[in-house]
Amino acid sequence: MKLLKILLSLVIVAMLAACGGGGTPQPDPRNPGSTAGTWALGVALVDSAGVVLVTNAINGAGPFYVRVTLTSSSGGSVANRLVSLEADAAVATLAQTSALTDATGVALVRISPTSAVAANAGRLVASATVNGVAVSASLDYRTTVAYVALTNFKVAQGSIYAFQSTAVTVQGYVNGALATSSPVTVAFSASCGSFSPASASTNGAGLASSIYQATAGCSGTVTLVAQAAGASAVLASVNVAPALPTGLVFSSASDALLVSTAAVGGTKQATLKFQVLDSSGAGTSGQKVRLALGVNSAQAGVRFLVGGLPSSAEQVATSDASGYVTVVVAAGALPTPVVVTASLDANPTVQASSSGVAVTSGRATQNAASLAVNKFSIEAFDIDGVQNTLSWRVADRQGNPVPPGSAVSFVASHGQVQGTCVLDAASQCSVTYTSQGMRPASGRAVVLAYMEGEESFIDQNGDNIWQSGEPFFDVGLAYRDDNGNSIYDIATEQTYPGGSTGAMPCEGTGAGVGAVSGLEATRGRYPSVDNTCDGVWSSQIRVRRQAVFVLAGSKATVSLLGGRASSGFSVLVADARGNAMPTGTTVTAAIVGTGATCTILSVAPPVGDNTPDASVHQIRMDGAADCPSVGVDVTVTTPGGVATVTPFF
Numbered sequence: 001m002k003l004l005k006i007l008l009s010l011v012i013v014a015m016l017a018a019c020g021g022g023g024t025p026q027p028d029p030r031n032p033g034s035t036a037g038t039w040a041l042g043v044a045l046v047d048s049a050g051v052v053l054v055t056n057a058i059n060g061a062g063p064f065y066v067r068v069t070l071t072s073s074s075g076g077s078v079a080n081r082l083v084s085l086e087a088d089a090a091v092a093t094l095a096q097t098s099a100l101t102d103a104t105g106v107a108l109v110r111i112s113p114t115s116a117v118a119a120n121a122g123r124l125v126a127s128a129t130v131n132g133v134a135v136s137a138s139l140d141y142r143t144t145v146a147y148v149a150l151t152n153f154k155v156a157q158g159s160i161y162a163f164q165s166t167a168v169t170v171q172g173y174v175n176g177a178l179a180t181s182s183p184v185t186v187a188f189s190a191s192c193g194s195f196s197p198a199s200a201s202t203n204g205a206g207l208a209s210s211i212y213q214a215t216a217g218c219s220g221t222v223t224l225v226a227q228a229a230g231a232s233a234v235l236a237s238v239n240v241a242p243a244l245p246t247g248l249v250f251s252s253a254s255d256a257l258l259v260s261t262a263a264v265g266g267t268k269q270a271t272l273k274f275q276v277l278d279s280s281g282a283g284t285s286g287q288k289v290r291l292a293l294g295v296n297s298a299q300a301g302v303r304f305l306v307g308g309l310p311s312s313a314e315q316v317a318t319s320d321a322s323g324y325v326t327v328v329v330a331a332g333a334l335p336t337p338v339v340v341t342a343s344l345d346a347n348p349t350v351q352a353s354s355s356g357v358a359v360t361s362g363r364a365t366q367n368a369a370s371l372a373v374n375k376f377s378i379e380a381f382d383i384d385g386v387q388n389t390l391s392w393r394v395a396d397r398q399g400n401p402v403p404p405g406s407a408v409s410f411v412a413s414h415g416q417v418q419g420t421c422v423l424d425a426a427s428q429c430s431v432t433y434t435s436q437g438m439r440p441a442s443g444r445a446v447v448l449a450y451m452e453g454e455e456s457f458i459d460q461n462g463d464n465i466w467q468s469g470e471p472f473f474d475v476g477l478a479y480r481d482d483n484g485n486s487i488y489d490i491a492t493e494q495t496y497p498g499g500s501t502g503a504m505p506c507e508g509t510g511a512g513v514g515a516v517s518g519l520e521a522t523r524g525r526y527p528s529v530d531n532t533c534d535g536v537w538s539s540q541i542r543v544r545r546q547a548v549f550v551l552a553g554s555k556a557t558v559s560l561l562g563g564r565a566s567s568g569f570s571v572l573v574a575d576a577r578g579n580a581m582p583t584g585t586t587v588t589a590a591i592v593g594t595g596a597t598c599t600i601l602s603v604a605p606p607v608g609d610n611t612p613d614a615s616v617h618q619i620r621m622d623g624a625a626d627c628p629s630v631g632v633d634v635t636v637t638t639p640g641g642v643a644t645v646t647p648f649f
Contacts, residue, residue, distance in 0.1 A: 061182070124141060191223040378583065
């Protein structure tokens with residue numbers, strides 16, 4: 001009888017293996033030495049009628065299923081057991097990766113090709129665990145190509161505005177049947193606009209869906225396309241009306257800061273850009289826009305440039321594909337904000353005005369120029385390579401900076417100075433002077449700086465343009481006043497021709513020609529050669545300034561000024577030529593000898609002033625009885641460390 005049971009078990013296992021896949025019987029964990037109580041797992045592919053696929057081939061026409069059967073060694077069904085399934089996702093897709101066996105020991109899971117139009121092969125693996133014992137089975141299978149077709153491409157709304165959207169659907173077929181069991185992936189595209197999502201798979205009803213979105217540039221008939229691998233593309237269309245313009249904004253200016261027409265250099269025109277917008281904030285093309293100059297801008301001389309010619313008339317422009325219109329403006333003579341107002345021709349209430357654009361700079365003017373010296377005395381009479389910094393500043397007649405990049409020239413009577421510097425945005429620049437070569441007998445070096453500009457004038461009618469009869473400051477031929485006597489010495493002093501000159505005195509009132517008397521314009525820091533003014537206002541002169549500083553010696557000369565008192569005394573400190581000691585020189589005082597009751601309270605100032613002239617210092621004492629007669633050493637120390645001690649008794 002026992003032998004009969006063993007033979008029956010072997011027959012059942014053989015039958016399960018014949019069903020397409022089977023597992024090796026497992027021993028009963030309660031009796032390892034026995035084969036009683038073992039289980040077998042079978043796996044097969046079946047169609048919708050449950051018929052086993054002899055060729056193990058599936059396609060998109062389906063449906064097809066994986067059938068897993070779990071039995072015991074006695075041939076009985078094992079119900080309510082968890083069965084796990086694995087498949088290569090690149091080949092096929094399982095409806096679920098685990099299932100419970102039913103009362104007959106069977107679990108059924110749907111399987112579909114990943115692609116309906118690609119042939120491939122893979123392996124299925126089924127596994128289960130019964131009473132702690134694992135059992136598994138596998139099956140090799142393949143996918144075959146199915147015939148795919150798309151049809152009935154529908155658009156929910158046939159007409160929309162730009163930026164609106166509409167739903168679309170298309171039906172997918174596999175081998176002549178709706179693609180309900182094997183999804184077909186459909187890609188959507190449009191001649192203008194976009195889809196979201198760009199691709200979608202057919203659902204349980206065989207439909208693939210998406211949303212079409214018309215963008216800014218879409219108008220007229222837009223062609224929609226649905227495509228799937230292995231199928232012919234299908235077309236649909238939608239009519240898109242252009243979006244209505246609802247806004248207008250000032251976009252940009254090629255240059256925000258313009259210079260007046262009187263300026264020597266700099267940018268004198270700019271391109272202004274406006275943009276027409278629709279309700280979504282995107283640019284709208286083909287819209288007429290009117291552009292008008294602000295009244296104040298026009299009165300200051302600002303003009304449109306039309307074909308290279310100035311015009312104050314209103315301009316009309318049509319927006320481009322991105323909704324932009326442009327207009328070119330040119331500066332006038334006066335500083336002013338540049339205001340251009342744009343309005344929609346179809347709806348004038350929709351407007352925008354330019355902002356942040358202005359005309360500010362003009363020509364450099366003589367009365368607004370200055371030349372500053374960092375140190376009015378440097379320790380350089382006997383030392384080469386000592387440096388000093390000179391800074392030039394200038395403005396136009398409105399006090400605005402002149403165009404950056406304008407060049408300033410520098411010349412020196414002695415030593416070396418950088419020949420030029422270029423104005424920055426603040427209308428200033430600096431150069432370095434270096435001591436070398438011959439020194440002036442006076443110990444004073446002269447540097448002249450000059451640039452192109454105009455004679456200053458009084459604008460009586462407010463147009464920023466000199467008119468006949470308006471007073472002005474006449475200047476003549478520029479020269480460098482090397483000896484500092486404010487008189488041009490033809491034998492020794494250099495001139496720098498430029499601009500208009502004449503034979504008239506530069507100090508005359510010139511009432512008949514509008515000149516203004518100004519001694520500083522012809523002497524000292526504004527040097528002009530006598531009798532070279534012309535009595536005519538000029539926009540082409542050398543705006544000039546002169547600076548004088550000392551090349552001081554290191555040894556000091558200290559002289560008593562007046563008498564001595566119990567409260568102290570004063571001294572004059574100078575170099576050997578009577579000029580100031582180097583800027584930064586210190587002065588100290590000390591009582592000489594022993595037994596004195598007088599003390600030094602302070603030296604005022606303790607450091608020499610930044611000046612080219614000799615400095616006065618007060619030695620302050622405490623007023624003791626012996627202060628007028630006690631010995632005092634006054635020590636002068638230069639920035640270079642040279643000390644000169646002068647005793648006073």
